[in-house]
Amino acid sequence: MFVAHLPAGYLLSRFIARGRxxxxxxxxxxxxxxxxxxxFDLAYFYLIDGRQTPHHDYWTHTPLFWLVVAAVxxxxxxxSGRRNQLILVGVGLANVLLHLLMDSIAADIRWLYPFSDLRVNLVHVPALYKPWYLNFLFHWTFVAEVLIVLLATVAATLDWRRWRRRTVAVPATQ
Ligand SMILES: [Zn+2]
Known part of the structure; x- marks a missing residue:
């Protein structure tokens, strides 16, 4: 996915943050x-690897790596007695796994690596256009991305209005 990772992350994190x-x-x-x-592995892909390996094949796109990082x-x-911050590890891991899940729709992710090389790719996007990213922009899966962006925009606008009402109301009550 191209543009939906961050808005989807906002929606998920917003849901987890409720009641906290x-x-x-x-x-x-x-x-x-x-x-x-x-x-962030795209920096390695373009600057060091010289686009030799698809970045979805790096360990940064394997769930086990992030599970180990989260466990550590x-x-x-x-x-160190900072159990109250465990929620941040949980929300971080949930968002990384959501990223990999969304990548699995139109790209192949090795969910069981290094135990298996099985690649999970729910929808195959045919290579019809150049440059390559037009294949994804003109594919129906991009409609789902746009819907997620719109949903997150509505949620962020509501959150911002609520936050603004609160900050305006606080001085008036003091
Ligand atoms: Zn990715």
Missing amino acids: PAQSGSILATGIICSVLPD LALTLTM
């Missing part, structure tokens, strides 16, 4: 960053 007002800011920030974190972070936080 004290941590909602850090939950949203962590979730939004982690929703696109696997694609959770253990570190628990042993």
